[in-house]
Amino acid sequence: MAPYDHDGSKIPRTVTSCASCLAWGRTRAQGVCLACYAFATPRFGHAVGECGACKRRQPLKTGYCRLCWCQAALDRMLADGDARSRVVIAPHLPDVRHHQLFLAGMTRRKGRPRTAPRRYGEKGRPLKPPPLVAARPRTDWVQPPLFTDRLRRDYRYRHDLRTDPLPDNPWLAWALHLAHTRAEAHGWNRRIRQAMQRNLIMLLSTHITGEVIHASDVHEAIKQRSNSVTHTIEILQTMGVVLEDRPTSFERWLQRKLTPLVPGIATVVQQWARTLRDGGPRTRARRPGTVGTFMRYIPPALVDWSARYDTLRQVTRDDVLTYLATWHGVDRTTVLTVLRSLFTWAKKKQLLFVNPTAGIKGPRRERPVLQPLRPEDITRAVEAATTPQARVFLVLAAVHAARPAAIRGLQLDDVDLGNRRLTVAGLARPLDDLTLQAITDWLDHRRRRWPNTANRHLLISARTAVDTGPVSATWLLNLRGLPATVERLRLDRQLEEALTHGADPLHLAAVFGIGESTAIRYAESARQLLERPHESRSPQSPGTPGSTGGEEPNRPSGSR
Template sequence: MEKVQHHQLFFTNLHRPRQPGPPRGKQGRRRRRPRHPDPAPAYRPVPGRLQPPLFKARRDFTWFNRQEHARLDNPWLAWARHTAHGLGEAHGWPRHVRLDVGRALVIVLSGHVNGEVVRHSEIFPALRSRGLSVERTLEILDRIGVFQDDRTPSFEQWLKRKLDGIASGIRRDVEHWARLLHDGGPRSQPRDENTVWNYLNRIRPVLLEWSAQHDHLREVTRDDVLTELDTLHGSQRRHTLIVLRSLFGRAKKSGTIFKNPTSRIRVGQHEYGILQPLEPEHVNNSVAAVAKPADRLVLALAAVHAARSGASNSTTSTSATAGS
């Protein structure tokens, strides 16, 4: 009988039973989902005869049914799908994003004909209700030149609200001035949007008060401006006068007023708070509050560097007390 010389050791509970699952292929790998074939190369459709519409009608893509309305042979759809495939490959879109964009393009372009445009307000409800990517789809539609952005910018909505209640004659000048600040002009650079907001918010109460008495900025006098400024103080007065100067200066350059009522009104210097010396009890309390040597050093340095030229004696006494 042959003597056993070696033993093979195993760790327990390492051999797991095979889990049930889908059948494996020839190479021992699990079968993957079938890969969608790449769209065939396509180009911009050749424009043919264009029948102008009798009237503009908004389309409702929320009623789209793929089985009834899908037209996969539409040349515009083919060109859009080919464009989306190239853009997705270039930017590394995940698989689910490519599939979502493909479904969205089928919804939007199955019935598309030459000369039509796709508006944001038409496709947003249909794509959002289906959970499809609106941003990526708009990018493709814009690349092929069929997208029209009919969204109202937030600045336009805000400006409409701020001009509400202002007299029509004053409103025209204020709107022209605000748009010039926001968009810029031939001789002026556009301002930051927050600056335009702050400017109009600052003088809106003044404009509403003037609208109850005047119909146009040319009727506003120097006394009207001074009356409004007398109710303000400090930085508020200074800021309001600067904004009114900008408004009336633009109105005079445009020729809508004859005289600038804010001219020769001094803005004034910015008022700063007056530094008050510390009382002796405040100094003693600060010295008594510090117990560690490092804290006393910081207090002594602060006293030396913060003291004025005429406070040398008190500074020396404070430093000596803190150092002790």
């Protein structure tokens, strides 16, 4: 698996000489091998300086670069001395005067090969017994806190699970029992179980009745140790001893968007965005994608108005028209929809005297004719689906016209291999040979990869295999940059059905479970393509990359 940079981007690799340790092998975009790249990461604190042996400017560990450390390790192996000199490397560092070149990835210490397989249980090393059954400790009284202000706890408690006995704390015993029960129910592996035990011992070894643990302290304490922050907080929430004080990702994202604005405008926009997400009196909550779409179009206008005005009351109709003039086509309609939503909400909350968007009409445009995909575009999409889960996602979108949310929500009970039936979004469909083969291959891979998972979703990942939720939207098939995106494959399947069965909207509604207006639109496009074939492949049609081609063209793409 290719490594990733600190910002999450994949690091390209090539074969050349490392710029730091001079080893020949695979190097990253920085020109260094994987070991030197990890040696220079900020979390190790290896600052750049002049090496005490080779005098080069490199990341240093106790004054010496990684190349000198490798040479000192080689000198230690060749030295004739006592047993301690064969283990300690530091005494050999000042004596480094030359360097033996080596191949990258060949300096790792290798142990003796195991002659017999590792055995556990009755015939081998005994397994640790599960924690004792425990319940919530009995609390007759609670000691009031001496200080009302929050004091940060130091959770740097070291405990060796192999030798040290467990701390005698009833809250810890209850937490370990809850963790063991959850691990058995969700099929956690040994690594996650041990990480959970270490986290709970560190947090609850000295816990007393009435003490509240802040979720931000938990995150800071164990984020560098393991990836079980979410599961740890869930167990603490079950116990009722944790206080969720971490800001949500939406609040952090919204705060970054509102930073350049003046307080008078930022406060109103913040309240409006929260109302879009959470809803309110006589206001329905929108999808998260809708809020993201809205906030993507208006920041330039808000920044410009913040440079001239203090509040939104000072924004005039001419200001709105001037900003609309910078947009064209569908984007202009979307921007007008966003501004109209903002100012209408502010007028309703009596934050404005006059709505500057009142009376402004967007351009009228006719619905374009939907266009089918070309065979070569579909072929490129098929070639991009190289994993079992990607092939399942591609088949469900291209053959059964399933939406991504419906594919993510599929359960194992929705697949009936014996009767060759598949239930997508509540609609039962027959399983064709292609879909049956793709799902069978994925189920075989799923059983081999996660045999003990309790997740009932059809598609799972390494993150959701230890939980019960669906996979994320970014985990599914990614066809960005290709004409045949997932949405276009779904639209092409419905359009193909309309072209094959004579543009009958009732047939489309019955087969795909779509609404009446959507079925009529596909039927109209199919009828025009059948009657006037010369209109196919129009430059302005949704068949071209970059156009939405959705069922509701007058609405933002994130609001569907």
